[in-house]
Amino acid sequence: QQQVKQSPQSLIVQKGGISIINCAYENTAFDYFPWYQQFPGKGPALLIAIRPDVSEKKEGRFTISFNKSAKQFSLHIMDSQPGDSATYFCAASPGGSNYKLTFGKGTLLTVNP
């Protein structure tokens, strides 16, 4: 049973455009939602994270939007750049902890110049 569903599987965006990746979860015990970014040949690295007590968190060009009632959260990348081309994973964990993360299947983002 997949507990975190991520879409789309792949995404192509033009430079300067907005990239949007969506995730939905089922486990109501989840209360920590990070996004990880992975470049080819490298391990994932934390990009941004949110807890359900806020509906939005912004760090530079990256924004997480969170809808607790719908059990959905999304990553928005504004002014997308070719250097943003990577695989993005959403994740979730319970109890306010950052361990035992459940990951989505990933989205391969390609930003064309």
Place this chain on the structure above:
Amino acid sequence: NAGVTQTPKFRVLKTGQSMTLLCAQDMNHEYMYWYRQDPGMGLRLIHYSVGEGTTAKGEVPDGYNVSRLKKQNFLLGLESAAPSQTSVYFCASSYGTVLGQPQHFGDGTRLSIL
């Protein structure tokens, strides 16, 4: 800073062979994890450890064993490799349950089982 170092980076095995993947971290983290990454499957937790001398099963533990004899090292063993274990294996570490502290990942071990 080395962070999380995985050894080896690449390996090809024959079915039935055994091997050990080594993970070392220099951040004094309590928690360590082993994941496997397969195309279209995301990252799946194999085993994890919440401290020296402890291990616990994750989502896909079958066919793997682990040991955490030293705080800085976490070993993943395959006793009898199978083609289904062809994957990219990632080790990660973290301070534990401190909110906002991320899991730090190594750059992976690419393992092929023929």
